[in-house]
Amino acid sequence: MSVGRLEAIWLKPVRREELEPVETAELRAGQGMVGNRHQGGRRQVTILEREAWDAVESEVNVSVPAETRRANLLVRGVSLRDTTGRVLEVGGCRMRIGGETRPCDLMEATIPGLKTAMAKDWRGGVFAEVLDDGQISIGDDVRWLEE
Numbered sequence: 001m002s003v004g005r006l007e008a009i010w011l012k013p014v015r016r017e018e019l020e021p022v023e024t025a026e027l028r029a030g031q032g033m034v035g036n037r038h039q040g041g042r043r044q045v046t047i048l049e050r051e052a053w054d055a056v057e058s059e060v061n062v063s064v065p066a067e068t069r070r071a072n073l074l075v076r077g078v079s080l081r082d083t084t085g086r087v088l089e090v091g092g093c094r095m096r097i098g099g100e101t102r103p104c105d106l107m108e109a110t111i112p113g114l115k116t117a118m119a120k121d122w123r124g125g126v127f128a129e130v131l132d133d134g135q136i137s138i139g140d141d142v143r144w145l146e147e
Contacts (some may be wrong), residue, residue, distance in 0.1 A: 004077025004142035006090055007050060010067055011035045019067050024137040027093045027130045033072060042098040047088070048125035050076040059117040068110055069118070071101070071125050075142045081122040083144075088128065091140035095128035 010019040013035060026034040032044030048071035057064050066074050073090065083097045103124040108115035118124040 002077060002143070004075050006073060006136060006138055006140040006142055007076050008066065008074035009136065009138060010070075010072055012037050012070065012072070019070060021067070024135055025072075027132065027134055027136060029130055029133050032130055036072060042129055043101075043127040044130050045073060045095055045128045046071040046101050046125055047073045047075060047080060047095075047097075047128060049078065049080045049123075050074055052080065052121065052123040052125070055121075056114065056117045056123050060111055060113045062111055064111060064114065068114075069107075069125065073136075078142050078144060080126045083122075083126060087131070087145040088142065089145050090142050091134065091136040092132070093134040093136055094131040094145065096131055097126050097128050099127060101125045101127050 009022050009025050011022055011033060012019055014037060028034060031039050038044055048066060048069050053066050084099045086097050088095050100122050101124045103115045103118035107118055
């Protein structure tokens, strides 16, 4: 089984405002990340894959900080493509993938071509529901749990 790594964590306390980078985050089952504006519902946490983001940067031919995507988590070493319904474990917390996070017009306004590059192969990441209370930290292992 492939094991990846959690590279970054960001909170989105307010819509369209700056992301807040943090070293650790508290998760609440059925709610999401403590201090994040998205609470409850299906889209409690958004996750971006480093390798997919590298492909986006290559396509737009510009270095783009990963936080531009406005995701909560940046992971390396696990593919997020076509993972709806699968369970991802980050540190000791499980998250069920609800689907692909489609890029919005804000991405295109940031860098021309960014939205189109992100729309391919799930490069915009995924959204998930939190299944466990717990704490996650940068450097935690990330792995798929078998169904």
